[in-house]
Amino acid sequence: MRFIFKTDYEQDIKLMQHSGAWWSYGLLFAVLAAAPYFIGSYLQSQLVFVFIYAIVGVALMILVGFTGQGSIGHAAFLAIGAYTAGFLQSRGYPFEVYFPAAGILTGVVGAIVGIPALRLHGIYLLIATISFAFIVEEILARWESVTHGNEGMRVRAVEFFGQTVTRDSNSFYFLCLAILVLVIIATLNLMRSPTGRAFIAIRDSETAAKSMGIDLAKYKVRSFAISAAITGLAGTLYAHKMSFISPEMFTLLLSIEFIMVIIIGGAFGLHGAILGAIFIVMVDPMITMLKDDLPGMIASLSRGIGMGDDGARVVQDRLYAIFSAPGLKGAIYGLIIIMFVLFEPMGLYGRWLKIKLYFQLFPLYKKSTFRRQKTYVKSERNR
Amino acid sequence: MSYFKVDNLSLHFGGLKAVDAVSFEIRQGEIFTIIGPNGAGKTSIFNMISRLYEPTTGHLFFEDKDISEVPPHQIARMGIARTFQNIELFDNASVLSNLLVGRHCHSRTKLWQEVLFLPNVRNAEKAHRAKVEEVIELLDLQAYREKIIAGLPYGVRKVVELARALCSEPKLILLDEPSSGLNVEETDDMSYWIRDIKNELGITVLMVEHDMSLVNRVSDRVLALNYGRVIAEGTPAEVQRHPDVVAAYIGA
Numbered sequence: 048m049r050f051i052f053k054t055d056y057e058q059d060i061k062l063m064q065h066s067g068a069w070w071s072y073g074l075l076f077a078v079l080a081a082a083p084y085f086i087g088s089y090l091q092s093q094l095v096f097v098f099i100y101a102i103v104g105v106a107l108m109i110l111v112g113f114t115g116q117g118s119i120g121h122a123a124f125l126a127i128g129a130y131t132a133g134f135l136q137s138r139g140y141p142f143e144v145y146f147p148a149a150g151i152l153t154g155v156v157g158a159i160v161g162i163p164a165l166r167l168h169g170i171y172l173l174i175a176t177i178s179f180a181f182i183v184e185e186i187l188a189r190w191e192s193v194t195h196g197n198e199g200m201r202v203r204a205v206e207f208f209g210q211t212v213t214r215d216s217n218s219f220y221f222l223c224l225a226i227l228v229l230v231i232i233a234t235l236n237l238m239r240s241p242t243g244r245a246f247i248a249i250r251d252s253e254t255a256a257k258s259m260g261i262d263l264a265k266y267k268v269r270s271f272a273i274s275a276a277i278t279g280l281a282g283t284l285y286a287h288k289m290s291f292i293s294p295e296m297f298t299l300l301l302s303i304e305f306i307m308v309i310i311i312g313g314a315f316g317l318h319g320a321i322l323g324a325i326f327i328v329m330v331d332p333m334i335t336m337l338k339d340d341l342p343g344m345i346a347s348l349s350r351g352i353g354m355g356d357d358g359a360r361v362v363q364d365r366l367y368a369i370f371s372a373p374g375l376k377g378a379i380y381g382l383i384i385i386m387f388v389l390f391e392p393m394g395l396y397g398r399w400l401k402i403k404l405y406f407q408l409f410p411l412y413k414k415s416t417f418r419r420q421k422t423y424v425k426s427e428r429n430r
Numbered sequence: 431m432s433y434f435k436v437d438n439l440s441l442h443f444g445g446l447k448a449v450d451a452v453s454f455e456i457r458q459g460e461i462f463t464i465i466g467p468n469g470a471g472k473t474s475i476f477n478m479i480s481r482l483y484e485p486t487t488g489h490l491f492f493e494d495k496d497i498s499e500v501p502p503h504q505i506a507r508m509g510i511a512r513t514f515q516n517i518e519l520f521d522n523a524s525v526l527s528n529l530l531v532g533r534h535c536h537s538r539t540k541l542w543q544e545v546l547f548l549p550n551v552r553n554a555e556k557a558h559r560a561k562v563e564e565v566i567e568l569l570d571l572q573a574y575r576e577k578i579i580a581g582l583p584y585g586v587r588k589v590v591e592l593a594r595a596l597c598s599e600p601k602l603i604l605l606d607e608p609s610s611g612l613n614v615e616e617t618d619d620m621s622y623w624i625r626d627i628k629n630e631l632g633i634t635v636l637m638v639e640h641d642m643s644l645v646n647r648v649s650d651r652v653l654a655l656n657y658g659r660v661i662a663e664g665t666p667a668e669v670q671r672h673p674d675v676v677a678a679y680i681g682a
Contacts, residue, residue, distance in 0.1 A: 056559040059526070060552065233545045240544035240551050241530075241537035244523075248531045251520035258480045258518075259598065260506030260535030269541065315522070 049407075062235055079224060083217040091220055096328045097321075098223040099284050102230050104308040104320030106277035109234060111306070112314040113243065114270040115250030116164055120176035121305045123183035124275045126297035127153045128282020133200045133292055134193055142207045142283075149283045150276045157275020161268040180302055187294040199293030202286045214288050223284055230277055231317060237273070246270055300377060307380060311387050313394025322395040330383075334376060342366035393417075432491070433458040433634065434602055439488035441474050441658075448474045450658035451488070456602075461628055461635040463645050465669070466655035467678055472638040473515060474658075476604050479636075480512050481505050492602065506535040509601035513591045515610060515638075521580045525571060525590050526562065528579060532597030533558040565596045568630075569623060585616045592623065596631070603627065605637035609644050617644055624648045642670070654678070 051058070051065055063069050083091050103121060110116050128149040135145035163175050187194045194200060205212040205219065212218045237243045245266045248256040257263060286292050304327055312323025346363035350356065369375075391398055397417075405412045434456040441449040449471040456462045464472045477483040479490060481502040489498045492508060500508070511532075520528050536558070539551045566572055569589050574582060579590065588611065595603055608624065609617040621644050627633050628648075639645050645652060645666055652669040654662040662672035669675055 056556045056563075059559070060555055236547035236551075237541075237545055240547065240555065241534055241539060242541060242544050244527055244531050245534060247523050247527065248520050248534075251522055252518045254482065255514065255518035255520065256531070257482065257502045258506060258512050259531050259594070260503050261531075262501075262503040 060239060062232075062239075076228075080221075083220050088215060091217070092215065093328055093332070095220055095223050095288055097324050098220075098227045099281050099288060100305075100308055100324035100328055101321045102227050102281035102284070103278050103305050104312065104324045105227075105230055105234055105317055106274045106281070107305055107309050108314065108317060108320045109237075109246070109277070110270050110274035112309055112316075112319070113238065113250060114246040114267065116161075116267060116270060117169065117173045118176040118271075118274070119173050119299070119302045119306060120160070120180035120183075121274075121278050122297040122299070122301035123180040124153050124157060124278035125282040125285055125301070125305075126183055126187060126292075126294070127156055127275075128279030129202075129286035129292050129297075130187065130194055130200070130282075131279070132283035132286045133202045136203060136206075137200075142205045142212075146280065146283050150280045153279025153282065154272045154276030157278075158268050158272040160275070161271025164267050164271060165264050177299065177302075180297075180299065184294050184297060187297070194294070197294060199291055202290055202292060204290075205287050214290055219287070223288075226280065226284065230280070234277075234317060242266070242269065300380075303380060307384060309394075310384060311394055313396035313398075315393065316396055318399070319394050319396040322399070326395065330376075330379070334370075334379065338367070338370040341370065432456075433493065434636070435491040436475070436479075437489045437491065439475065439478060439490065440486045441471070441478060441483060442486045447658045449478070449485075452655070452658070452660055453488075454653050454660070454663065456634060456636060458634055459628065459632060460650040461624065461637065461648050463649040463652045463666075464636070464638045464655060465640070465642075465645060465652060465675075466661075469657075470655040471658040472655060473606055476512065476606050476636075476638065479505075479510065479604060506598050506600075509599075510604065511595035511598045511600035511602075512604035513588075513595050513606055513608065515606040517584075517587050517591055519579045519587055519591055519594070522578065524576055524578055525574045525582070525593075526576060528590060529562045529565065529594050529597045530558055532594040533561060535598050561599070562597055565593045568596070568626065569593045584611050585613065588612060588616075588620075589623075592620075596627070596633075600633055602634045602636065605635060605639075607638055607640060609639060609641045617641060620644070621647050646670075 049065065049067065053059070058064070063072070079094075082094065086094075103125065106124075107118065107121055110118055131149035131152050132145050135148060136142075140148075160176065160179050164172055167175055188197050190196075204214060205222065207222070210218070212222060238246075245256065245261045248259065248261055249263060249266055249270075253263060289296070308323035308327050309320055310323070311326050312319030312321065342363045345366055346359040349362050350359040354362070387394060393400075401417055404416065432455045436452060436454050439449055439452045440447065452471070452475065454462075464475065466472055474483060478485045479497075481497070481500060485498060489496055491497065492510065495508075497505065497508065497510075520531060523531075537554065539554055543551050566575060569592065571586075571589060571593055574586055574590070579587060582590070588608070592605070592608065595605075605624070608620050612620060624635060624637070625648055628635055635648075637649075649666050651664065652662075652666050653660060654669050654672065654675045656674070656678040661674040661678060662669045664672075
């Protein structure tokens with residue numbers, strides 16, 4: 048167990064609370080920096096998606112995890128970022144111009160979406176953000192002079208200070224990694240300053256936040272704008288990675304994937320956003336594996352327990368039909384969310400903390416340390 | 431000229447007159463207590479002062495400024511802090527960050543400076559922390575500094591809430607039933623702290639309280655309400671002897 052002896056207020060402000068943190072995050076960074084030279088192009092590509100999802104995860108964490116305002120419309124912010132990039136690139140602007148432009152534009156849209164959030168709570172806010180996402184999807188499909196409608200739009204390779212960075216290159220991997228790291232540092236800075244504390248205050252008690260001098264309107268709009276802007280930045284990277292964007296890529300399912308990132312990761316810290324992103328990006332390859340390999344494996348198993356060749360073939364065909372059924376992905380997502388909410392509401396990061404504490408306190412760990420308490424539901428009359 | 435003045439304040443919910451034409455004045459540096467049976471309108475007055483409720487009629491004056499139209503988040507900035515009867519802390523944050531939120535009305539840093547965590551933000555954070563530590567010292571909260579609110583006992587939370595209000599360096603502090611839910615010793619501690627707040631920090635105190643022994647020990651003046659109306663005002667002893675107050679509490 049580590050005891051930190053504090054002698055200075057600076058120590059509570061520092062991002063790295065102790066020397067061990069430097070070692071572990073330094074090691075992680077070194078591994079990520081070296082990874083593209085050792086892993087195959089498939090894994091490298093998956094990692095780029097993890098980075099992009101993690102950026103969105105951080106954005107959602109600010110809004111949902113820290114400020115307590117729900118949103119199932121983040122695919123729309125991603126789309127706005129992606130289309131801003133695509134459009135400005137087709138007009139001949141370089142990456143260093145449209146990347147910040149996409150962030151700013153998405154941030155402004157986010158602030159506008161945040162205004163109804165001043166009056167809406169909980170499920171009503173979710174419905175409002177869903178409708179916003181549908182509106183954006185519809186605009187993208189109809190505003191053909193800018194978005195090319197349902198035909199979609201090609202996005203060329205990044206032109207970054209005169210250098211061409213193709214979507215599969217290691218340079219693009221490093222670009223995404225660098226942006227993720229910068230976004231994380233900026234978010235951590237925000238969370239250790241008055242704005243971050245105001246977000247947390249709004250999440251936990253709006254009444255108290257108000258009476259402590261926090262302007263709810265200002266900070267809710269800020270939270271929406273910041274979250275949207277970061278998602279917009281991720282959108283430009285997403286557009287480049289996909290190299291083609293069309294309205295049907297930015298659907299409700301994508302928004303739900305983003306929400307899953309933070310639910311699965313654990314909606315109380317940035318670690319959760321990263322772990323959740325890794326998990327979500329791995330779901331697709333898992334489903335492919337289920338479809339391709341599992342039926343064969345179970346068939347040979349059932350042959351082994353004496354079902355005969357015909358029986359095994361029936362089993363294989365049935366399973367294959369189940370795993371290739373349309374909509375399976377949505378069903379699996381739903382199942383995963385329910386499982387997490389029921390059995391590990393603190394997400395993967397919460398589970399990690401529990402495992403860590405178990406070893407730190409060994410053999411004194413008590414299960415009840417993390418037992419959930421039923422508490423009174425707070426009165427909502429002063430909201 | 432008065433320090434804090436409530437003038438003809440009313441709050442009606444439809445036909446129910448929760449507060450009905452209440453007027454009183456608080457002098458600078460005194461402890462002023464509002465007592466009254468349940469539903470007398472005490473907390474409603476508090477909620478109107480901190481601008482959570484809109485008064486039906488009447489005005490509130492603080493340092494000769496009309497605050498009845500000021501938005502709620504400006505109240506703290508003007509120097510009025512409050513606690514809540516049922517504790518409104520930020521449950522999933524540590525005691526320290528709860529207290530730092532109390533410093534919010536003194537923060538002047540801009541968003542972009544915070545994102546970059548420029549030296550001015552860092553220095554402001556340290557200055558806020560130093561102020562918070564003074565309050566922690568005053569209220570003996572050192573042992574709980576890093577603890578998460580959700581895991582703290584009720585008595586401690588009550589003190590943390592008082593501490594959070596003090597962190598905003600108020601001129602006037604509103605305490606909504608500071609002793610409710612506390613045991614005898616904790617109530618004793620609370621009575622000393624309330625006097626310290628007045629004597630050492632020079633903060634004017636307006637409180638709502640049911641525990642008459644606490645009221646007698648700390649209050650300079652007392653106002654008794656019943657059914658939203660003022661029935662008596664004066665020193666604790668005077669108010670307790672007042673026939674209407676006796677009637678309101680034990681029936682005539």
